[in-house]
Amino acid sequence: MKAKDYQKILQELSGIVDEGVHVVDARGKSIIYNEAMASLEKTNRQDVLGKPFQEAFAHIPPEESSLYRALTENRATINQHQTYRNKYGKEITAINSTIPVEVEGQVIAAIEIGKDITExxxxxxxxxxxxxxxxxxxxxxxxxxxxxxxxxxxxxxxxxxxxxxxxxxxxxxxxxxxxxxxxxxxxxxxxxxxxxxxxxxxxxxxxxxxxxxxxxxxxxxxxxxxxxxxxxxxxxxxxxxxxxxxxxxxxxxxxxxxxxxxxxxxxxxxxxxxxxxxxxxxxxxxxxxxxxxxxxxxxxxxxxxxxxxxxxxxxxxxxIPPLRERLDDLPLLVDSFLEKHNKRYGKEVWMASDGALEKLKNHSYPGNIRELENIIMSAVSLADKEHVLTEKQIQIQEAYHEASANTDFEPEKESMDQYLQRMERAIIKSSLAASNGNISRTAEKLGIKRQTLQHKLKKYEL
Missing domain, CATH: 3.40.50.300 (P-loop containing nucleotide triphosphate hydrolases)
Structure with a gap:
């Protein structure tokens, strides 16, 4: 395989990765500069590709460039936090890794991988x-x-x-x-x-x-x-x-x-x-x-x-014990949250009915005190002139229950594949709710990558 073939493969590869990729040859000429890197640096690819680095990025002093150091000093830089301005004056913040490519003692190229963290x-x-x-x-x-x-x-x-x-x-x-x-x-x-x-x-x-x-x-x-x-x-x-x-x-x-x-x-x-x-x-x-x-x-x-x-x-x-292990405190907590959110929303819901308390006690509270407060806050905010919080006003997120509900496999109603997808959807929905919608935390709890979780959320329309 010829060198041009390898370069073509690398160009195609750099086009499908999320991170920015910038490769310069031994003379400092940019031979690969993908769309992700152009987007990160808010720069036109055509202003960089095929041109010497010091020409395309003349506004960056050579001694401050990790690519220049990799070429001239054979020095790698791993996960370096960098804040700099592009040629148009736009401030960019990224985490970059730059490595020299050495063959028989000579640096023939330098590769930089960048991730945009400006926000x-x-x-x-x-x-x-x-x-x-x-x-x-x-x-x-x-x-x-x-x-x-x-x-x-x-x-x-x-x-x-x-x-x-x-x-x-x-x-x-x-x-x-x-x-x-x-x-x-x-x-x-x-x-x-x-x-x-x-x-x-x-x-x-x-x-x-x-x-x-x-x-x-x-x-x-x-x-x-x-x-x-x-x-x-x-x-x-x-x-x-x-x-x-x-x-x-x-x-x-x-x-x-x-x-x-x-x-x-x-x-x-x-x-x-x-x-x-x-x-x-x-x-x-x-x-x-x-x-x-x-x-x-x-x-x-x-x-x-x-x-x-x-x-x-x-x-x-x-x-700290979870709420499910101290449900005897639930009436005290409900009274406290009613008082707090009455003031916040200008309402006068001063007590909860026995039916409301019973419904609240039958919930498992994976979100603990925060979840209970959200339930009370929602009920108070939607109240009109009621003074008593009733069972009907208590809206508990059924997503917390969905993973454990209807778990039986019935071949006459669904295929094995449909059953497994239903269970997966329920588990993801429950975990997402328990993590208050935090995708990173949900992915961590489920033991899967964030990108995988995002794909499944789109698949199941969650």
């Missing part, structure tokens, strides 16, 4: 800005993030009260806290209650969902960035610095990439951080509260959570 970068900047404003608001009249305390933890169930008492004891210490509770059980309420009842209550409380961002951005958000550390980097404090003296909540810590968990463990052991791209050690004084929504043991066994990090964080362990 995610914008979101991460907004997160840090909002976190900073929540610590030092410029306007005293600006709405603040609501602070929760132990008074917001409602329940008389014995097991629940024991957990609350344990959390109150934890508030009197400075030890790390590890909270396990299913989705919707109120993990952040517990975390905030612990913080605001402790000695750090007048210091910042910051929270970051570890599942919300890719590793490259999450690392910068946690530890900050140093100017010059990578293309487009600026001097910016991360959450550890912003939360100095206070508490940092790491929600869904098992979603944090494994390598980043290792870096976090080192930070917790040594009590200092180093910004991404920096070389200066910065002392920190931050209390960590971490949460997971699956059994820690199962997360460790599956490799989602480092065992050594778990033991470092699990100084105080709090396990």
């Amino acid at each position: 995610i970068k914008s979101m991460s900047d907004t997160i840090l800005k909002l976190q900073k404003e929540s610590i030092n608001p410029r306007r005293p009249d600006k709405p603040r993030i609501k602070h929760y305390s132990f008074q917001n933890l409602i329940g008389e169930n014995k097991a629940f009260k024991e957990v609350v008492e344990k959390a109150k004891k934890a508030a009197k210490t400075d030890a790390s806290v590890f909270i396990y509770g299913e989705t919707g059980t109120g993990k952040e309420l517990f975390a905030q209650s612990i913080h605001f009842a402790g000695e750090r209550s007048d210091q910042p409380f910051l929270a970051q969902n570890c599942a919300a961002l890719p590793e490259s951005l999450l690392e910068g958000i946690l530890f900050g960035t140093e100017r010059g550390g990578f293309t487009g980097a600026v001097d910016r404090a991360g959450l550890f610095e912003q939360a100095s003296g206070g508490t940092l909540l790491l929600d869904e810590i098992s979603a944090m990439p494994y390598d980043l968990q290792s870096k976090l463990l080192r930070v917790l052991q040594e009590d200092y951080i180093r910004r991404v791209g920096g070389n200066k050690d910065i002392p920190i004084d931050v209390r960590i509260i971490a949460t997971v929504n699956e059994s820690p043991q199962s997360l460790i066994e599956s490799g989602a959570l480092r065992k050594d990090l778990y033991y470092r964080l699990n100084i105080v362990n709090i396990t």
Whole structure:
């Protein structure tokens, strides 16, 4: 096979992948530049293909180009976070991997794979800005993030009260806290209650969902960035610095990439951080509260959570019981949510009928307290002049039940293939509802790729 044949194969391959692909030869001429890369960089392919890199991207200094370094220094760059401007001045943020291609000691080409994260970068900047404003608001009249305390933890169930008492004891210490509770059980309420009842209550409380961002951005958000550390980097404090003296909540810590968990463990052991791209050690004084929504043991066994990090964080362990195990608290919770949402919607629904309570008690609540509140909120918002919440007003999402309903296989009514598809649809619908519509979380729970789940959602019109 001739070299041109290989190049044709690579061109065709690059045209069907989602990531941007840019290949330059030993002279720096662009020989492959696919549509995905052109879309990422908001550039016309014809302005790049067949032209020297330094001509097509004259606005980028050679020393800042990972492609140029790969060619001239035989240096690979893996998953580097880059922010730069294209030739039209449009700011682009991407995660790029660039590798030199070497044959018999000579670099004959360089390949760059890019993934557009411009929108995610914008979101991460907004997160840090909002976190900073929540610590030092410029306007005293600006709405603040609501602070929760132990008074917001409602329940008389014995097991629940024991957990609350344990959390109150934890508030009197400075030890790390590890909270396990299913989705919707109120993990952040517990975390905030612990913080605001402790000695750090007048210091910042910051929270970051570890599942919300890719590793490259999450690392910068946690530890900050140093100017010059990578293309487009600026001097910016991360959450550890912003939360100095206070508490940092790491929600869904098992979603944090494994390598980043290792870096976090080192930070917790040594009590200092180093910004991404920096070389200066910065002392920190931050209390960590971490949460997971699956059994820690199962997360460790599956490799989602480092065992050594778990033991470092699990100084105080709090396990929040799910709502199905404390249904005796349901009347108290219903009354509380009625009062809350009456004020919100200007209604006067002051109590729930026996029939309504009975219907609510017969539900399994995979979404826990959050699901119950959504049910009450929906009923109150749609009420007219009623003062009593009736059974008919309670609308429970049947999607939660669908996976377990009608599971019998009846050959006279459907084929095996139809039965399996019906079950698959029901399981996906139930898991999606339990994850509050979050596709990434649903895919993770089902053990399939996000793209596979999206295909099935389209297939089953969900």
